[in-house]
């Protein structure tokens with residue numbers, strides 16, 4: 567039986583790390599995997615491609631388990647932004663009145679920027695589901711916005727500021743009943759909880775690997791495209807999306823690889839993929855329900871501690887387990903200064919403009935005691951006001 571947490575699998579820095587929902591800590595297996603690929607480059611030079619040619623595809627079984635899909639429906643490639651463009655270019659087909667795109671007012675900016683680009687290209691509009699409280703999205707408002715004019719919806723599985731988890735299966739069904747396609751941004755859920763994108767019938771999904779998957783800064787992200795769309799050739803094709811068997815025939819004719827692999831475009835970043843390969847070892851044989859259960863136990867504890875000791879900070883993360891992602895967000899007008907002051911005291915949270923302090927207890931490596939210590943230090947800061955002299959000039963808060 568596994569013993570939680572699994573700190574021995576990670577390079578644990580000094581202090582308390584609560585920012586794994588921004589950049590996960592380095593798994594020792596990722597370090598090893600990169601060293602191995604560097605060694606191959608050193609000794610084999612271009613012959614290394616014999617090994618690296620199918621590296622991205624070799625990660626699909628592990629990734630598909632994490633997102634609840636068939637291996638052919640996923641591929642490690644690109645960034646969330648690039649993958650959104652690639653998927654929208656193919657799947658967004660405005661027809662007559664049904665031409666607009668739908669997102670929410672609380673989406674991560676890059677999702678909105680990507681959707682706006684496609685709205686502009688097609689003379690359509692990006693409609694946004696408003697938030698009633700500025701922190702969360704009410705699912706009735708998504709339902710209300712899903713009119714006959716919407717061609718495609720993109721929603722976050724977990725909202726990046728408040729940590730609200732949306733009902734993927736329910737909203738996917740709603741979108742389909744309304745005649746729209748639906749995609750999901752799983753940046754804040756992959757590696758934190760189980761998914762079932764195939765079972766839910768989602769049309770597509772995108773994610774990054776640098777958060778809960780711990781694959782390192784700028785690691786290649788990934789995408790899911792449901793098998794019902796595999797007959798479509800990707801609109802933005804590149805030679806790395808060609809069928810492997812004929813890729814090096816170098817003809818002018820693009821022959822898409824089977825499934826999601828066709829959405830690759832150029833040569834993959836092998837060293838970064840190596841880190842993802844190594845990072846995925848941590849999840850091999852891991853019971854994702856147990857991972858989620860520990861994540862919820864940690865966020866339960868943090869919410870309880872905040873309720874008891876941090877009365878001036880409002881917990882904006884939903885309390886209902888079915889509505890909660892992997893982090894806890896605390897609202898305070900001085901959140902930025904509190905975040906900076908915690909950092910100088912060896913506790914790494916993060917801050918999201920204008921007033922949110924995000925704390926992410928990671929099931930794999932955060933301890934209960936670290937959460938108690940963090941709340942104690944926050945209490946001291948609020949009592950003393952010492953955070954008001956913290957340096958808040960860092961452009962990456």
Ligand SMILES: Cc1ncc(COP(=O)(O)O)c(C=O)c1O
Pocket residue numbers: 645646647648674676677722726751753754774787
């Ligand atoms: C929800 C969400 N989407 C997208 C991104 C970033 O996208 P990309 O990987 O293209 O930089 C982030 C980054 O934190 C995010 O939180």
